[in-house]
Amino acid sequence: MKQEEKSLKNTGFVLSPHTRRVRLAETSAKMALWIAAGITMGTLFLIVGYILVRGFVSDIRIQFEVLPEGSKVIANEGYADQGILVIVNRDIRLKDMTILEVTDLFSGELDNWGGISEQDIDVRVYAQNGSIRDLFERAVFLDETQFSEDTVFADSDRQVIESVSNTRGGIGFISETSAEYLNGSDAKPLEIRRISVAVNGEILRASNGMRLHYLTGEQIKDIFIGTYKNWSELGGADLPILPAVFSEDSLIRNEFEEILLDTDMRIHDVAEVVDSNDELAQFLARNLGSIGFAYYNDALMYEMHVVNIERRETELNLDAAFILEEPRRAGRVGGISTIILNTLFMIFLTLLLAGPIGVAAAVYLTEYARQNRINEILRFGTETLAGVPSIIFGLFGFILFVMYLDIGVGLFSGTLTITFMILPTIIRAAEEAIKSVPQSMRESSLALGATKWQTVTRVVVPAAIPGIMTGLILAIGRAVGETAALLFTMGSDYRLARDFLSSARVLSVHLYILVREGISFERAFATGTILIIIILLINFATNKLIGRMARMHG
């Protein structure tokens, strides 16, 4: 006894080689597990996070031949006190427009706001028929452009304001001096982007395999304040930068400085001061490496080489309008409300069909069927079906429901196909859940004199509900994300399904079409985000439900 105590004392607090080995092995195993779990979770978060971020915020770079910003007042050289404001109805979700868009809207080239503000609203043009009409035409229209035939001419600025206020999709122009009447009206002035940057043609040509594709607003600012001296610094040819500017008292110079430069900045190292567009065009044509700015229309008229200017547009991609509005124009504009509803409708119908059938099949297989060879084959069959690619189900659904049974492409065919697709998942999960109900529950129910059917329906299935629900969620997840099986069977009509037979587009199919047809990546991501959110919501709600039921299970 004493000896034992002694030996314990001697070795008790020193790590034996064996313990050390075991500890090392355990530590490395733990590390390996940690790394594996970390990689998995990290990847998951990355994917979901990326989709959510891109879904909520669109961050796109668009190139136009005008500066990234504009000013509200359209100025006319020589008529300094007669600026023009372009106003639109408040419903139009815009802050600014390019001069090109203004031209297209007033000339009737664009008759819908879809292409500009992504709203499916018809354009209604109001023009002031008085003193500033000529000035407007001169500043905005190119040579042969004219007001659209549908233009409503008003006699005064106040009439234009009133019309634009009262008309959805209304656009008009007024004199700057009437700006005060905009207060309290439902019309708002837009910034008009109309200053272009033009260069000597040589700069845009490739040299040494390099070519200047575009400039950013920031780069243009740095060129004119003298930060850059040579085009090679901007990825262009090895030419000195020669800026030409209009004189300090010109309206365009003021506007240019106001847009690009901070208050304490000044234009530096000017190579040439010009007085007219003609002069500017000649200077640009004659001098390699020269750069200048002019109103877009003038630049075109004097055939200057206009540079593409990149603008980064960061805005809310997924807003209330996207969820609440109906899709229009192939999903290019509007929202996805009807598609969300179609999807929910499909989920509901699928659950209604697949839930009871799946649970019934599982009950039969576990409680009633004899556990023999046939049952084994059946079970193997269900497992195999669960692994069959969905496109096969789509093809099968197409042949059986759409062609042979002649139900047609629509909600019903799609739902039936999806039901077939997710049944194996539901059956498997329900089987497992039912099997995991303790045998003693069945015994005590039977011992109380309950029949087998009563035992199954009143004890076994209720006790298995949480497990069955989990299976249903898994199945719904698969159904919501399903594209291939639905493409041929449910169709792609993005209007709200009117009945069981009408073609209905669901979110996953919408996403597929948006990307496949190159309609809009931004909208595809927003749709994907909604898809993820719906799945999250369903999971969350079911967890709550299961939690509530599980409380009965102790």
Added chain:
Amino acid sequence: MQTKHKITVDKLNFFYGDFQALKDIDMNIEINKITALIGPSGCGKTTFLKTLNRMNDLIAGVRINGQILYEGIDIYNGNCDVIELRKKIGMVFQKPNPFPMSVYDNIAYGPRVHGIKNKKKLDEIVEKSIKRAALWDEVKDRLRKPALGLSGGQQQRLCIARVLAVEPEVVLMDEPTSALDPISTGKIEDLLDELKVNYTIVIVTHNMQQAGRISDTTAFFLNGVMLEAGPTDEIFYKPKNKRTEDYISGRFG
């Protein structure tokens, strides 16, 4: 004679496939008495208990010959209604196994499957059954709470109440206290003593003291054979069979 003997077992043989689990059992179970079945593990006492309300029917490949008469009626006769039989002969299992429902629904389960829908009547049955199982004071405020939230001892008494709710005449108990602590066990033993006034109880137990304390009659099983049966005092103090004495005095088993 039939008034005294609730159940009469005559030459009962029981087979699991080729294995004979019970051999030529003859036994009378007396009315309003507690009959204890004792014996080492695997001796056939639980199998015997389950033949009494035909719970062995659930196992594939069992064979039975001989007779079990319940109030003179052969329960293995083809015409016997198993549902009615189990109503008359209830069973409490080794481990407390309430259903995953509320306390109330657990008790009301039996009456409900037998067709009682009247809310008032169910309330009455539930209260009466729980009171009989000496559980009323502990659960009267939590009838709507999950039964699985009760303690082990309470759960077992709930299971007894659940059986009583069907109004059986015989209650079979398969080691009802083996999963419980001494205090809960004591409560259930007291309960059994009260219950025997109205019910006939057959209990399987591994606990010699328990058999001695509560039972009126004891039957000793060994290897599928009932070696000895008789008044508990006799079995415990004057066993006729040497092996019974060995077992009771703890020399094997």
